[in-house]
Amino acid sequence: MRIEADGGSRGNPGPAGYGAVVFDAGSGAVLAEAAEGIGIATNNVAEYQGLIAGLTEARDLGATEVDVRMDSKLVVEQMCGRWKVKHPAMQPLALQAQRLARSFERISYSWIPRAENAHADRLANEAMDAQAGVPPKGKARAAEPPPASQPGTTDRARPTSWTGARGEPTKILLLRHGQTPMSVQRRYSGRDDVRLTDHGRGQAAAAARRIAAMDGVDASTPIVSSPLSRAQDTAGALAEATGGTIELHEALIETDFGTWEGLTFAEAAERDPETHRRWLADPSVPPPDGESFDAVHRRVRKARDELIARYGGRTLVVVSHVTPIKSLLRMGLDVGPSLLFRLHLDLASLSIVEFYPDGNASVRLVNDISHL
Secondary structure (H helix, E strand, O other), rough: EEEEEEEEEOOOOOOEEEEEEOOOOOOOOOEEEEEEEEHHHHHHHHHHHHHHHHHHHHOOOOOOOEEEEEEEHHHHHHHHHOOOOOOOOHHHHHHHHHHHOOOEOOOOOOOOOOOHHHHHHHHHHHHHHHHHHOOOOOHHHHHHOOOOOOOOOOOOOOHHHHHHHEOOOEEEEEEEOOOOOHHOOOOOOOOOOOOHEEEHHHHHHHHHHHHHHHOOOOOOOOEEEEEOHHHHHHHHHHHHHHOOOEEEHHHHHHOOOOOHOEEEEEHHHHHOOHHHHHHHHHOOOOOOOOOOOOHHHHHHHHHHHHHHHHHHHOOEEEEEEEHHHHHHHHHHHHHOOOHHHHOOOOOOEEEEEOOOOOOOOEEEEEEEOOOO
16 A cells, blocks of 8 residues: 655644545555544654554554555655654654554655645645634635624734634533442443433432533533443433433443453453553554554544534533544643543533634533533
8 A cells, every 4th residue: 555644834833734546556546544633743643643643543543554655755754764753742743653664564765845745735724624623625615704893893812811723613511421330440331322320310419510600601501421321421410400412422431341341440450461561652552452542632633623513613512422522622632642641531521722713722621520
């Protein structure tokens, strides 16, 4: 298979995104595409993210041999081992790409002119446009508000406070589900569809009262939930309190812990000591027959982009689980996967993140349980 990847930043650093496409080496047919806005980053970070996305897609397609082509001389030379990776922000990305590269029996890297990388470049620019709220070509843009200096207009075009963020943010209230029998026993609880305990239902009701009383929340506020019962039941308490309706989104489901489902941390470590150790150190490593944290992050990022496209500039509530909520907070903070292990989220806790159309974000609240 052939991978072409690219990334870009409008400001360097600035609002950034990547694109990657996987081709059949013989026919040239497109087998997979990947593109995402990644918030504020540099060109080089975005280029590495594009490479990682392309390698991941090729691996998931079952490729054994891949030829990687990029117009980034830096990334190509570093992945070939001819140049050292000196920048601290690039080192973990290079390591992740190198781990993925070891998935293949043979891999090669080639530099190509930008004109020959047009497909990936287009995907990267479309991702940056989507992140900034720019409609796809051929679709009309909504009318812009008049300048804020005119009487009766808003200040949406002005920077927000000292952050410099522009535009009306999409405000996401992140609610973790209430207590379940699995959480009481501190067991890995991913795809198994366990229900809330009586105490968990009480937690959900308390959280619902808190959120229903918040500014900007009413019957029209979208409530988007993981399809698992523990999340749906928690979302149901909120819908009852606000009069709103629930929308289910598959991508907000918890991590698939595979054969570790239902085990405690100690039991999983004893059962698969080497895999468990690698899983804790590397977000690209999945549990046996399960899903890696990198895979969760990718699907949650796509879900976030879909929600922003649908509800941009509004307040909505997402009812989900630990890993998807942490992934959304990671995006808001623009930090790496170490946050997964350094941030604690209580049952029925509330966190808040705002995403701006210019690529900026603001985390407003984390793990608030004052309502419990």
